[in-house]
Amino acid sequence: MEHGHDHHPSGIMRWVTTTNHKDIGSLYLWFSLCMFFFAGTLALGIRLELFQPGMQFMQPQTFNQLTTLHGLIMVFGAIMPAFVGFANWQIPLMIGAPDMALPRLNNWSFWLLPVAATLLVTSFFVPGGPIAGGWTLYPPLYMQNGISGDMTIFAVHILGMSSILGSINIIVTIMNMRAPGMTYMKMPLFVWTWFITAYLLIAVMPVLAGAVTMMLTDRHFDTHFFDASGGGDPVMFQHIFWFFGHPEVYIMILPAFGIVSSIIPTFARKPLFGYTSMVYATASIAILSMVVWAHHMYTVGMPVTAQLYFMYATMLIAVPTGVKVFNWLATMWQGAMTFETPMLFSIGFVALFTLGGFTGIVLAMVPVDVQLQDSYYVVAHFHYVLVSGSLFTLFAGAYYWLPKWTGHMYDEKLGKLHFWLSMIGFNLTFFPQHFLGLAGMPRRIPDYALQFADFNRMSSIGAFIFGTTQLIFVYVVIKCIRGGAPAGDKPWEGADTLEWTVPSPAPYHTFETPPVVK
Amino acid sequence: MMSSLIKKIGGGLVMAMISLFAHAEHQINFPAPVTEIGRQVYDLHIITMWIIVGIAVVVYGAMFWSLLKHRKSVGYKPATFSHSTALEIIWTTIPFIILIAMAYPATKSVIAMKDTSNADMTVKVTGYQWKWEYDYQQDGFKFMSVLSTPRDQIEGKEAKGADYLLEVDNPMVVPVNKKVRVLLTANDVIHAWWMPEFGVKQDAIPGFIRDTWFKVEKPGTYRGQCAELCGKDHGFMPIVVVAKEQADYDKWVAEQKAKAAAAADTGKDRSKEELVAAGEKIYAANCAGCHQPHGEGMPPVFPALAGSKIVNGPAAGQIDIVMNGKPGTAMPAFAKQMSDGDVAAVITFTRNSWGNKAGDVVQASEIKASRK
Ligand SMILES: [Cu+2]
Numbered sequence: 001m002e003h004g005h006d007h008h009p010s011g012i013m014r015w016v017t018t019t020n021h022k023d024i025g026s027l028y029l030w031f032s033l034c035m036f037f038f039a040g041t042l043a044l045g046i047r048l049e050l051f052q053p054g055m056q057f058m059q060p061q062t063f064n065q066l067t068t069l070h071g072l073i074m075v076f077g078a079i080m081p082a083f084v085g086f087a088n089w090q091i092p093l094m095i096g097a098p099d100m101a102l103p104r105l106n107n108w109s110f111w112l113l114p115v116a117a118t119l120l121v122t123s124f125f126v127p128g129g130p131i132a133g134g135w136t137l138y139p140p141l142y143m144q145n146g147i148s149g150d151m152t153i154f155a156v157h158i159l160g161m162s163s164i165l166g167s168i169n170i171i172v173t174i175m176n177m178r179a180p181g182m183t184y185m186k187m188p189l190f191v192w193t194w195f196i197t198a199y200l201l202i203a204v205m206p207v208l209a210g211a212v213t214m215m216l217t218d219r220h221f222d223t224h225f226f227d228a229s230g231g232g233d234p235v236m237f238q239h240i241f242w243f244f245g246h247p248e249v250y251i252m253i254l255p256a257f258g259i260v261s262s263i264i265p266t267f268a269r270k271p272l273f274g275y276t277s278m279v280y281a282t283a284s285i286a287i288l289s290m291v292v293w294a295h296h297m298y299t300v301g302m303p304v305t306a307q308l309y310f311m312y313a314t315m316l317i318a319v320p321t322g323v324k325v326f327n328w329l330a331t332m333w334q335g336a337m338t339f340e341t342p343m344l345f346s347i348g349f350v351a352l353f354t355l356g357g358f359t360g361i362v363l364a365m366v367p368v369d370v371q372l373q374d375s376y377y378v379v380a381h382f383h384y385v386l387v388s389g390s391l392f393t394l395f396a397g398a399y400y401w402l403p404k405w406t407g408h409m410y411d412e413k414l415g416k417l418h419f420w421l422s423m424i425g426f427n428l429t430f431f432p433q434h435f436l437g438l439a440g441m442p443r444r445i446p447d448y449a450l451q452f453a454d455f456n457r458m459s460s461i462g463a464f465i466f467g468t469t470q471l472i473f474v475y476v477v478i479k480c481i482r483g484g485a486p487a488g489d490k491p492w493e494g495a496d497t498l499e500w501t502v503p504s505p506a507p508y509h510t511f512e513t514p515p516v517v518k
Numbered sequence: 519m520m521s522s523l524i525k526k527i528g529g530g531l532v533m534a535m536i537s538l539f540a541h542a543e544h545q546i547n548f549p550a551p552v553t554e555i556g557r558q559v560y561d562l563h564i565i566t567m568w569i570i571v572g573i574a575v576v577v578y579g580a581m582f583w584s585l586l587k588h589r590k591s592v593g594y595k596p597a598t599f600s601h602s603t604a605l606e607i608i609w610t611t612i613p614f615i616i617l618i619a620m621a622y623p624a625t626k627s628v629i630a631m632k633d634t635s636n637a638d639m640t641v642k643v644t645g646y647q648w649k650w651e652y653d654y655q656q657d658g659f660k661f662m663s664v665l666s667t668p669r670d671q672i673e674g675k676e677a678k679g680a681d682y683l684l685e686v687d688n689p690m691v692v693p694v695n696k697k698v699r700v701l702l703t704a705n706d707v708i709h710a711w712w713m714p715e716f717g718v719k720q721d722a723i724p725g726f727i728r729d730t731w732f733k734v735e736k737p738g739t740y741r742g743q744c745a746e747l748c749g750k751d752h753g754f755m756p757i758v759v760v761a762k763e764q765a766d767y768d769k770w771v772a773e774q775k776a777k778a779a780a781a782a783d784t785g786k787d788r789s790k791e792e793l794v795a796a797g798e799k800i801y802a803a804n805c806a807g808c809h810q811p812h813g814e815g816m817p818p819v820f821p822a823l824a825g826s827k828i829v830n831g832p833a834a835g836q837i838d839i840v841m842n843g844k845p846g847t848a849m850p851a852f853a854k855q856m857s858d859g860d861v862a863a864v865i866t867f868t869r870n871s872w873g874n875k876a877g878d879v880v881q882a883s884e885i886k887a888s889r890k
Binding site for chain 2: 053054055056059060061064127128132133134138140141144146227228229233234235268269270271272273274275276277299300301304307308311312315316318319322323325326329330332333334335336337338339347350351354358361362365366367368370371373374375435438439440442443444445446447448449450451
């Protein structure tokens with residue numbers, strides 16, 4: 001314990017030069033919180049314009065820019081970095097390692113992010129404004145973007161690089177730095193899900209980088225990869241994009257599964273049900289996710305055999321996903337549950353993610369999907385998976401580990417208020433969108449026919465409730481950092497992973513002598 | 519009465535939603551299908567939803583039971599079990615069997631949807647930013663179909679009509695009970711032709727031709743929209759199909775043929791007033807979306823026409839841009855989209871409006887000559 005004194009710079013240079021996994025984890029989390037509020041504000045702009053029929057607040061082009069940047073920044077700036085932040089903080093703590101295996105690379109992975117974010121945010125101020133063709137970047141429409149088209153491509157390159165470097169670090173850390181006695185099948189499920197996610201990232205981020213690079217050369221160097229008049233094919237971009245894009249969905253949900261699998265056993269005071277099958281289900285979901293991409297493209301006009309194949313493969317994903325839900329239920333079953341904020345968000349996740357899974361099965365069926373493709377039903381579906389899926393577990397995880405990170409208990413009352421208002425606001429926003437899609441409202445339109453007016457108004461009201469509710473979270477976090485009841489090493493009665501064996505707040509250096517896992 | 523009752527209860531959100539569902543005008547399912555495929559899709563969705571309701575009752579039932587009974591506050595002592603091979607086999611295989619049961623009817627529908635053979639007639643549909651072209655190649659005529667909702671309605675200066683944003687100047691017309699094959703392509707970016715009542719949605723991809731089909735069983739007017747984001751006015755390119763009895767359809771075809779013959783006649787010159795009056799309408803339908811109603815444009819993306827060097831310069835320069843477009847920008851080539859007379863009219867209109875002082879007149883014969 002003589003190593004207690006730290007030699008790290010103070011002030012801003014501490015954060016710029018840091019190689020400490022906890023510092024870098026915090027940087028990732030603060031960065032993603034900022035991006036979350038930025039992209040969330042864009043979403044409120046969307047819902048403001050959609051509050052009633054007619055164009056009130058903006059030009060259609062501006063509306064398209066808002067939907068595009070909302071999607072891009074939420075995916076790449078908010079959700080993904082937030083999970084990497086959790087990985088940085090928790091993986092070394094959960095496997096009993098002193099730090100990440102490649103600390104300098106870790107610093108570089110993070111500091112690439114603000115560069116990419118700057119490119120995206122400043123594209124609002126260049127001639128023509130930011131890109132407007134949707135976060136899916138489909139050509140030929142993408143070619144009509146101005147300079148922001150190139151800025152976005154570079155931003156995607158940089159984000160991809162950051163993700164790949166981060167993933168390498170996570171894999172190397174998990175493979176080499178586990179405490180003695182911690183075999184693979186003893187790793188906490190959060191570590192397992194990130195282990196698999198990191199492989200997915202390394203497999204698909206280069207594919208996206210390739211696709212946007214081809215677009216860049218199409219724009220400037222006279223290639224015609226995606227231009228039919230030069231012998232190319234715009235649909236090829238969609239195939240390449242979704243080969244990245246579908247695993248990307250699981251990149252954003254697998255670590256969420258890991259977080260929930262840590263929290264539910266803790267608050268049910270009962271071991272996780274079916275640990276082994278959870279690991280296998282995660283791996284099968286990851287593998288299946290790479291062979292179902294064209295279910296995003298049922299209306300491009302594929303041969304009937306291709307449509308059938310992608311339909312069967314997609315429906316198959318329901319099996320391992322179902323296994324996970326049943327395992328969480330069986331973990332809760334006959335437990336002695338208490339309902340602190342992390343548990344509330346986790347239960348909210350299980351309930352609403354299941355709903356997103358149900359609509360996923362509806363959408364997997366080609367004939368039904370042909371009707372619903374590019375309608376508001378799809379918007380509802382993926383927000384159930386990504387907001388009440390990924391985002392809710394990020395909140396759950398934050399409340400769960402805040403006592404460990406800050407040494408203080410958060411304000412339980414405000415946490416619960418945050419949960420319930422989020423629950424109401426979220427469902428009010430997105431549940432009616434199922435009906436809009438069924439009735440025939442296309443997505444990405446700035447104005448709509450009169451029969452869609454009531455559900456849209458409801459949705460907009462819900463969005464403003466949900467959006468402003470998130471300020472409670474910021475307040476709770478800041479309050480928790482500044483003070484509160486001391487957390488103690490293990491604030492949660494049912495917790496049993498290694499991070500709860502170190503003091504709270506977790507010291508700057510932990511596990512300098514590895515613990516022994518029996 | 520219903521609404522005042524709810525207010526009394528306290529305006530609970532749940533109640534508000536229930537009252538909405540009770541209202542017939544709030545559609546919460548697919549619109550009533552008017553084709554065989556549409557009906558299959560409708561039924562498949564209903565079956566799927568009932569299966570889902572069944573699974574949901576089990577899953578949420580178990581969940582809420584557990585949440586109510588297995589809590590520490592009621593003194594429940596936690597069990598210690600952590601796996602059960604039998605259970606895990608059951609909840610892997612049962613969903614698998616359910617999925618196979620769902621895949622069977624879905625497969626049959628997919629095969630039926632893709633079968634475009636033995637069609638009674640074919641119409642080629644082309645997506646443009648932001649309108650549709652319907653080409654009845656077998657009958658030798660084609661026309662553009664553009665949103666007809668007035669701008670004032672969109673901007674809230676005028677009350678919105680019943681078919682707000684779902685109305686066009688020239689709808690597609692088809693006979694009932696005939697298998698219509700639709701060939702789809704696009705001129706600029708990807709669009710998607712979506713007609714909810716038919717159960718049809720197919721992307722229109724520039725440089726490629728895709729096909730789909732429908733056979734409408736009930737005469738009527740059906741409304742849909744472009745479903746693939748295609749730029750600025752994606753939300754403003756509706757699709758309207760009018761299905762008519764065969765006799766009415768034949769009459770319509772004869773009218774269209776006569777119109778096409780008249781438009782092809784570029785022999786006689788029109789006066790400046792006639793050209794400007796005709797051009798104003800064409801401008802509003804085809805150009806105002808980008809160049810704006812008064813030619814002010816939206817620089818730098820869409821240049822202004824009022825005071826523009828090209829519009830005030832020699833006519834040949836403007837004819838070239840209108841006919842051939844400007845590569846690398848959103849300005850399309852109108853040579854294939856518009857008749858000689860229409861191009862002549864719209865050019866004459868722009869050269870004599872908003873303070874533009876070219877003052878000259880462009881006739882259809884000059885456009886015809888430029889096509890060489
Ligand atoms: Cu379109």
